[in-house]
Amino acid sequence: MPDESAMRRRDLPGLVIVYTGKGKGKTTAALGLAFRALGSNRKVAIVQFIKGKWKTGERKFAETLPGLTFLVMGEGFTWDSDDLSRDKLAAEKAWAASEQMILAGDHDIVILDEITYAINYGFIPVERVTQTLMARPEKVHVVVTGRDAPEEVVELADLVTEMTPVRHPYDRGVPAQLGIDF
Numbered sequence: 001m002p003d004e005s006a007m008r009r010r011d012l013p014g015l016v017i018v019y020t021g022k023g024k025g026k027t028t029a030a031l032g033l034a035f036r037a038l039g040s041n042r043k044v045a046i047v048q049f050i051k052g053k054w055k056t057g058e059r060k061f062a063e064t065l066p067g068l069t070f071l072v073m074g075e076g077f078t079w080d081s082d083d084l085s086r087d088k089l090a091a092e093k094a095w096a097a098s099e100q101m102i103l104a105g106d107h108d109i110v111i112l113d114e115i116t117y118a119i120n121y122g123f124i125p126v127e128r129v130t131q132t133l134m135a136r137p138e139k140v141h142v143v144v145t146g147r148d149a150p151e152e153v154v155e156l157a158d159l160v161t162e163m164t165p166v167r168h169p170y171d172r173g174v175p176a177q178l179g180i181d182f
């Protein structure tokens with residue numbers, strides 16, 4: 001453990017953390033951080049910018065955890081039609097909820113899982129995201145995950161990790177597994 005007296009813990013700033021790249025581990029890294037923070041009684045919010053049709057392991061577990069706010073984009077909608085305007089609306093709503101939580105400062109960590117896709121598809125203007133990150137209360141940590149993180153977000157981040165794929169079981173035909181991939 002680092003010496004906490006050397007740098008008073010309460011003076012430490014909130015961080016913008018980006019997990020990007022083509023390798024597996026972005027969402028699970030963010031979930032690991034949430035696990036760690038919840039264990040130290042921090043309040044955590046996770047917003048998943050994915051179509052909320054399937055119940056992933058993290059979503060099922062989240063429902064049992066106090067101190068964790070867990071939102072999935074488009075919950076309550078039917079996703080059977082490939083309707084782009086509906087996707088956009090769902091992304092906008094998920095972003096509005098995220099923005100509100102980041103600015104309110106009630107959560108120590110706000111995780112924006114897979115938000116890079118919603119930005120890169122043009123559903124959420126990148127300036128809205130960077131403005132919110134810059135305007136957030138200084139203690140709030142924000143985690144951004146997803147491939148192809150926009151340059152503007154990377155620029156202002158304090159911590160950026162790019163996952164590099166070296167090998168993935170999918171390459172030899174092993175499909176996604178319960179408990180490992182979802």
Ligand code: ATP
Binds near residue numbers: 027163
């Ligand atoms: P995880 O949620 O497992 O941490 P991730 O967030 O880094 O993965 P995503 O781009 O969100 O990756 O994709 C999620 C799904 O795609 C997972 O089932 C994961 O195993 C799979 N996946 C991730 N990277 C690769 C890859 N390089 N090749 C094949 N499948 C991959």
Ligand code: MG
Binds near residue numbers: 027028114145
């Ligand atoms: Mg992911």
